[in-house]
Amino acid sequence: PQDHQLLRFLLDTDEK
C-alpha cells in the first residue's frame, strides 16, 4: 500500500 510516503522518501533519498 502507498502508506508511509514520507518515511519511504527519507529511505529513498541519498543525501550524501
Next chain:
Amino acid sequence: QLAPEQLEMIEKLVAMQKQCNKRSFLDRPKVTPWPQSQDPQNREVRQQRFAHFTELAIMSVQEIVDFAKQLPGFLELTREDQIALLKTSTIEIMLLESSRRYDPAIESITFLKDFSYNKEDFAKAGLQFEFINPIFEFSKGMNDLHLDEAEYALLIAINIFSADRPNVQDHDLVERLQQPYVDALHSYIRIKRPNDQLMFPRMLMKLVSLRTLSSVHSEQVFALRLQDKKLPPLLSEIWDVHE
C-alpha cells in the same frame, strides 16, 4: 578481547552517530523558536511550543533513518521490513537519545546542544505528565548506568534490528543482523566493566522498559488527537493510528 572487526564496527557506529547528530545541529536555526513568553494561557505561545517540540522530533526521525540506512545489512532488508522496524523503534531510539542528553544536575534534557528542557517545559509543549514522568524516570535510570557513546550506539543498533516488531516478515535476517551488535556489546562491556557481571543484562532490561515507554507514548499520541493537536505529517505517518 574485542575482535578487530568488532572494534572497527563500534568506531564506525560512533562516527555515524556523531555525523547524524552534527547534521541536526546545523539545521537548528530552522526550528520554530521556543517562545520566551511566560504567559501559559496564551494559545499562540502554546501552539508555538508544540510546533518547536514536533520539529525537534522530525529532525530526530531524520537522524534515526540516516543512521539506520548506514547500518550494514539494513538496506538488504525489504523496504516493508525497513519501515516495520523503523515505525516501532523510532520512539524508543528518541527516548534513548533523550536519556543520553539528560543532565541530573539541572534535571533537564538538552537537545541540539543548547536547548535544555525540564519537566515543566515538556508540559508547556503540550505533553501530559503520564508520559513526561516516565521519560525522566527512564532518563535518570539510564544516566545512572553512565554508558558511553559506543554503548548507546550499540544499543540503538540492537533496538533497530528487533525481529519481533509488528509486521516484520524476514525474522531470520533481522536476527542475523542484530547478533553482531549484541556480541560486540557483550564483549565491550566485559572489557570495560570486568567486575560488573550484571551490566549486560541490566542494559538489555532497558530495552524491555523501552517497550513499556513506547505504549505510554501511544497513549500520549491518542491524547493529543483528543485535544485536536495535530501531529505533522511525518510523525503522523509513524505514530498515528490510521483506520
